Amino acid sequence: MIKKIKASRSEKIIFVFIILLAIFSFGSFILIKDKCFFVKDYDPKKIKFDNPKNIAVLNVPCGNVIIELYPKVSPNGVKRFITLVKSKAYDDVAFHRVIKDTLVQAGDLEFGKKVNINYGKIGTGKSGLGTINSEVDAPFDFDKGSVALARTQKYNTEDSQFFIVLRDEPLYETEYTPIGKVIYGLEALEKIKYLDKSQYVLRPDFINSIRMLVN
């Protein structure tokens, strides 16, 4: 007959501690490996929009970012953006400039493509469609999630590059051409790869795709 041996109190404590440690280690492993673990992925088909024609879906490594475009605020800027979206020009283009908790910038179609990324020139590339005029006169609150076209130091040099602000940036009003706002999925942009010492990212994250909700 086998005699049952009862675990002492200290043995029980050690056992519970080992179990907790295992759970914690396993959990940490998953969390460290998957930066998107806590990011909600929005399915645009399950959301009702007032004006679906103006909805663009940006797919990034951590899921969908749903952007409402404002053609009334900046008709030419939005038109340029939609043209590039419809031609799938933004697919596999790098988020080449990322400032933690401040902004993410992408859209260099010449030097930012995954297949032939050029770290020396990224941020200076063109779309081939020419520049468009800045549209900065309409009142616009540059609050968290605002999407705008990037430009050089001079006005009227907007092309394909765009940025999304991750915090309120009131000084950007009348500086940059706003084209829309993120209405769902900003958390996915907060997980875009950044570097602590530089705004320009080596081995950056890429846009998977941008599509208009209604073609």
Place this chain on the structure above:
Amino acid sequence: MSIIRIIILSLFIFTPSQADTIYNLIKIPNLEIYEINTSNKLRYLYAKQPFTIGIDNNINCFNSEKKILDKKYKIIQKNLNKYNQKFLKKINLKYIVLCEDLSISKINTAGIPDNIMKTLILDIKFDEKYFERVIHHEVFHIINDSFKDIFNEKVWSNFNVKNFKYAECSTCTDKLGLDTYSNTEGFFTEYSQSTASEDMAEVFSHLMTGSDLSNDDPILNKKIQFIKTNLLKIDENFIL
């Protein structure tokens, strides 16, 4: 001792929330927003810490006490509200930087205009006697830099008497007096005689501050007319 060290260190480590955004926009460090909700969309910024900019770091300015900032802001805003948003956009002026003891290459100056960066740096501790006039003087430099072809210096210089010659630059002369002459003889102030652009800026600033301009000085009258006519070319609704 260590507490003092921590306090001093924290002053340098402290990063204001908008300083990086402002730096990205106008390339001046250590600034914070003072006021941006203005009727003419001018953005007023102030130096949170001293800053150094320019070629060979030759431009320096220092932070001010809040009390002084608040006092001078009211004066500056009152004067700059004379320019509407449309006009400011045309001349490329958007950011007003408030700081004190402004100097360029160690020479103290009232303001540094930069129409490319849409910025005017103002020394809020500049001589109170001329402070309001100086604001408009510096605004004129922005106007002039944005419309060099309109404010032709050769045409302007021809208004003066034949033998008169301006200096090579505004700092190449000791004609620095800013008191308005009672007997003008073609110039509002001694500083007017330094360079053509300073002369124009002096006429403009006198016009903007509503100084008594009624005089029998035919040269000055031509200069006043020149400024007025050319401002209307920039903005047909500009009111002096």
